[in-house]
Structures are given as C-alpha cells and as structure tokens.
C-alpha cells in the first residue's frame with residue numbers, strides 16, 4: 001500500500017452541468033456563430049456561456065477532458081454530452097430550440113443547399129486561414145492566405161442573395177459568416193492597407209448593413225470588436241511583426 005506521502009491525489013469529481021453550457025469568449029468568431037443563435041432565440045437564460053478559463057484554459061487537463069481538440073466553442077449538455085465544432089453546435093441549437101425565437105429554417109431545398117454552400121466555403125476555405133490576419137506566420141504564407149481570403153470574399157459577394165445570405169430569411173450561413181466578416185472589416189483596413197473591404201464588394205456591404213442593424217447582430221459585432229480592440233491596444237500587430245511584414249512591398253497585401 002502506498003504511503004500517504006506517495007499516494008496520488010484523488011481525481012477531481014467530474015463537473016456537473018445544470019444547464020447546457022457554451023464554453024467561449026467574446027472575441028471568438030466561431031463561438032459568435034453559436035452566441036448569435038442563442039441571442040436570436042432568446043434562450044440566454046437556458047444556456048450558460050462560460051470562458052474556458054474557468055476550467056484552466058483551452059489546453060488545461062479539465063478542458064481537454066471535455067474537448068480533446070482544445071478549441072472553442074464547446075457545448076456541454078447536462079447529461080455530459082460534449083459537442084465541439086461551431087457548425088455542429090449551431091445546427092444543434094437551431095434544431096433543439098426550433099420553436100423558440102427566430103427560425104433558421106429555409107423554405108426550399110435549393111435555398112437550404114445555397115445556405116450550406118456558403119457555410120462550407122466559410123468553414124473550409126476562410127476559417128482555416130483567418131489566422132493570417134492576426135497570428136504569427138512566415139511572410140510568404142501570410143501573403144498567400146490574405147490573397148485567398150480576398151478571393152473568397154469576392155466569391156461570397158456574388159453568392160450573398162440579400163438581404164440575408166440566402167434571401168429573405170435568415171439561415172445558419174448568416175450566423176457563420178458575419179462574425180468572420182467582423183474580423184475582416186476590423187483588421188484588413190487598419191493593418192493591411194485595404195481601403196474599404198466592401199467598396200468593391202457591395203452585396204457583402206449591404207449584407208453587413210442588414211446584420212449590423214439587428215440588435216442581436218450588433219451585439220455580437222460589439223463583442224468581437226471589443227476583443228479585437230483589446231488586441232490592438234496591446235500592440236498585437238506590432239509585437240508579432242505583422243506590420244513589419246506588411247511594410248514589405250514585394251508582396252501584395254490589399255485587395
């Protein structure tokens with residue numbers, strides 16, 4: 001039998017969740033996709049929103065036990081089910097709470113396919129490279145990613161039907177897209193020399209205005225921009241050498 005001195009500390013009891021809990025922080029655009037649905041459905045009282053820091057952070061043992069991917073957002077249900085991935089969480093919320101608040105259902109198979117296409121473009125081709133706007137990265141890789149982001153924005157400009165992504169009704173693509181546009185709109189003109197993201201992309205600009213005029217849209221945009229402003233105040237783009245890279249004119253930075 002191990003002596004008291006060498007005995008392992010008893011494992012902490014697994015956390016019990018009284019209500020569905022979304023682990024997320026305000027700046028997270030992937031999390032904002034889920035927060036927007038929560039706000040539009042007026043289910044804030046039914047779903048807790050908590051920072052991963054309450055468990056020690058994204059890479060802590062306690063958080064990794066719930067989401068081995070070490071990413072946010074994560075939705076934990078009272079029965080212990082853990083749902084990572086913003087697309088999965090967003091679909092679950094829209095389905096589970098379909099009778100509450102706004103509906104994200106679209107009326108025809110064609111509109112649903114369109115909505116999925118825009119989500120797919122966002123998830124496959126923009127979200128994986130969005131870090132080029134604010135993370136450490138080798139210069140050529142950053143320049144290539146910025147060019148691809150511009151290409152995807154042009155594509156989306158042609159795909160957005162207006163006033164919402166898929167026409168007259170809001171769909172899940174709206175929840176996915178505008179939080180990422182918030183990053184694009186805040187960062188690219190200020191730090192990459194873009195004149196105006198929407199000047200050459202007027203359909204996206206009109207779409208942005210529609211979302212910004214809605215209380216839930218404005219709330220989410222404020223949450224994200226508040227986080228981005230903190231990054232700016234902390235000198236993130238200088239400290240990471242991003243401004244120095246962008247000063248190198250051998251590469252194209254603005255589109």
Ligand SMILES: N[C@@H](CCC(=O)N[C@@H](CS)C(=O)NCC(=O)O)C(=O)O
Pocket residue numbers: 028029030031058070071072073084085086087
């Ligand atoms: N495919 C994932 C991406 C999640 C993701 O990358 N989340 C970011 C915040 S928006 C994150 O957790 N970053 C922390 C890290 O990369 O360590 C989703 O859609 O949920």
